[in-house]
Amino acid sequence: MTQYVILGSGVAGISAAEAIRSQDKQSSITLIGDDPYGFYSRPGLAYYLTGEIPKDQLFNYTPQSYKALNAKFIRGRVSRILPTEHLLEFDDGKDQHRYDRLLVATGSYALKPAVPGIDLDGVVKLDHMDDASRIISLSKKAKKAVVVGGGITALELAEGLVANRVKVHYLLRGDRYWGNVLDETESRIVEHRLQEDAIVIQYQADLAEVIGKAGRVSAVRLISGKIIPCDMVAVAIGIKPRLELATVSGIATERGILTDEYLQTNLESVYAAGDVAQAIDSSSGKYVLDTLWNPAREQGWAAGLNMAGVRTPYKKSPPFNVTRLAGLTTTIIGQVGGGSDSDITGIARGDSETWRDIPDAIVAQTGFEVNRLRLMVGEKHIVGAVVMGDQTLSRPVQHIVAKRLDISSIRQSLLIPGADLSAIIAKYWTDFNKQAIRTQS
Ligand SMILES: Cc1cc2nc3c(=O)[nH]c(=O)nc-3n(C[C@H](O)[C@H](O)[C@H](O)COP(=O)(O)OP(=O)(O)OC[C@H]3O[C@@H](n4cnc5c(N)ncnc54)[C@H](O)[C@@H]3O)c2cc1C
Numbered sequence: 001m002t003q004y005v006i007l008g009s010g011v012a013g014i015s016a017a018e019a020i021r022s023q024d025k026q027s028s029i030t031l032i033g034d035d036p037y038g039f040y041s042r043p044g045l046a047y048y049l050t051g052e053i054p055k056d057q058l059f060n061y062t063p064q065s066y067k068a069l070n071a072k073f074i075r076g077r078v079s080r081i082l083p084t085e086h087l088l089e090f091d092d093g094k095d096q097h098r099y100d101r102l103l104v105a106t107g108s109y110a111l112k113p114a115v116p117g118i119d120l121d122g123v124v125k126l127d128h129m130d131d132a133s134r135i136i137s138l139s140k141k142a143k144k145a146v147v148v149g150g151g152i153t154a155l156e157l158a159e160g161l162v163a164n165r166v167k168v169h170y171l172l173r174g175d176r177y178w179g180n181v182l183d184e185t186e187s188r189i190v191e192h193r194l195q196e197d198a199i200v201i202q203y204q205a206d207l208a209e210v211i212g213k214a215g216r217v218s219a220v221r222l223i224s225g226k227i228i229p230c231d232m233v234a235v236a237i238g239i240k241p242r243l244e245l246a247t248v249s250g251i252a253t254e255r256g257i258l259t260d261e262y263l264q265t266n267l268e269s270v271y272a273a274g275d276v277a278q279a280i281d282s283s284s285g286k287y288v289l290d291t292l293w294n295p296a297r298e299q300g301w302a303a304g305l306n307m308a309g310v311r312t313p314y315k316k317s318p319p320f321n322v323t324r325l326a327g328l329t330t331t332i333i334g335q336v337g338g339g340s341d342s343d344i345t346g347i348a349r350g351d352s353e354t355w356r357d358i359p360d361a362i363v364a365q366t367g368f369e370v371n372r373l374r375l376m377v378g379e380k381h382i383v384g385a386v387v388m389g390d391q392t393l394s395r396p397v398q399h400i401v402a403k404r405l406d407i408s409s410i411r412q413s414l415l416i417p418g419a420d421l422s423a424i425i426a427k428y429w430t431d432f433n434k435q436a437i438r439t440q441s
Contacts, residue, residue, distance in 0.1 A: 005099035009033035012105035012274025012300035019304025049160030081249035117210030122217030139164035142231035149236035151348025193326035263303035273299035319352035334384030335359035
């Protein structure tokens with residue numbers, strides 16, 4: 001009987017436990033986590049904040065699912081792994097726990113800007129259930145908030161505050177939103193929609209200080225000297241994998257915990273998955289950070305199988321996110337961007353380093369208002385895409401990119417300026433499916 005231990009009961013940890021149980025019905029699985037809420041949908045926090053879904057809908061793992069797992073849950077924080085002894089030490093300094101195979105799936109945490117006043121009451125982030133509940137509670141009295149940062153979470157904060165009837169000023173350090181993933185037209189579409197929601201965007205606006213009165217936020221001061229009075233400051237400047245435990249335990253790290261294609265770390269019998277892992281992408285040979293739900297789930301699953309002795313390489317698929325930017329459903333797939341974004345330090349929530357790889361591709365685009373399709377057209381494949389607004393082509397394009405379908409037959413027509421990309425892709429997809437049915441029958 002093997003003692004499997006999983007640190008962190010987020011999606012990576014739960015998925016690993018499911019994978020282990022799918023192979024090994026007898027052995028013990030213990031999940032150790034310090035989150036009092038256990039497993040819930042973190043992306044769903046944005047919808048809880050806007051009031052679109054109640055809190056209890058974030059907990060979509062059913063009692064039957066827990067029963068099927070047949071795992072033991074321990075609430076606690078592990079502070080050190082003793083790899084030679086195969087022991088875990090808890091932060092109370094007393095308890096220890098034995099493991100035969102261990103998964104570290106401890107996620108990541110939100111960074112705060114290093115400016116005076118950042119710890120004042122009224123500075124918030126959106127990282128955890130308690131953060132969302134706190135924003136809702138503070139919004140009952142607040143009239144005006146300043147949002148600082150970039151990526152998806154900054155918009156989720158801005159929209160969440162607006163939904164809670166708080167006036168929002170959104171500070172951007174540069175001259176456009178999410179400049180290393182979106183192109184200029186896409187950024188402007190998002191900014192325009194934020195402005196339609198009465199959000200005031202301030203460009204070239206760099207936070208210098210959060211000013212307080214009696215310990216509470218009363219204003220922010222910008223580097224330019226401008227003062228913006230406000231009752232709340234919401235920050236989303238990026239996240240960092242939780243590496244302290246790995247570092248003190250001798251696990252090799254870079255930006256995350258380095259793992260091979262079997263999700264194993266440099267320590268024998270110790271694996272890592274999810275936001276904390278910087279897993280090798282076997283197609284590029286690079287160690288990549290993804291801070292996305294799906295890769296966390298897939299890595300957890302592959303790690304679990306490997307822990308249970310079923311050698312399974314983690315095959316990273318082109319990362320995608322179907323998200324909402326200023327109320328506009330947007331799918332981001334594969335390699336789409338490049339450069340840097342001064343609003344984010346490192347990586348944001350719901351993000352992937354792969355998105356920013358500069359592809360060897362030509363940009364084709366249609367639609368300059370709400371419904372827009374941008375394709376990164378390589379020699380034989382579409383290597384990335386942004387589908388904004390109308391999502392009819394979201395799944396087909398995800399499939400075309402992920403399965404590296406040969407698009408040679410439509411490449412020239414995609415690259416004709418002004419071509420109707422949606423019509424070309426829709427026809428290609430219909431033909432592809434007809435062909436697939438013919439091949440099957
Ligand atoms: C507001 C928000 C919006 C998001 N939006 C999107 C999106 O649009 N699309 C998308 O794909 N992804 C999105 N994400 C990201 C996605 O939720 C994460 O990538 C995913 O949840 C990572 O799962 P994980 O299991 O690796 O880590 P987590 O879910 O963070 O779980 C890690 C767990 O480990 C516990 N832990 C940490 N250290 C210890 C320790 N030493 N001892 C014991 N327990 C420990 C933590 O408390 C936590 O419960 C969003 C996340 C947030 C917060």
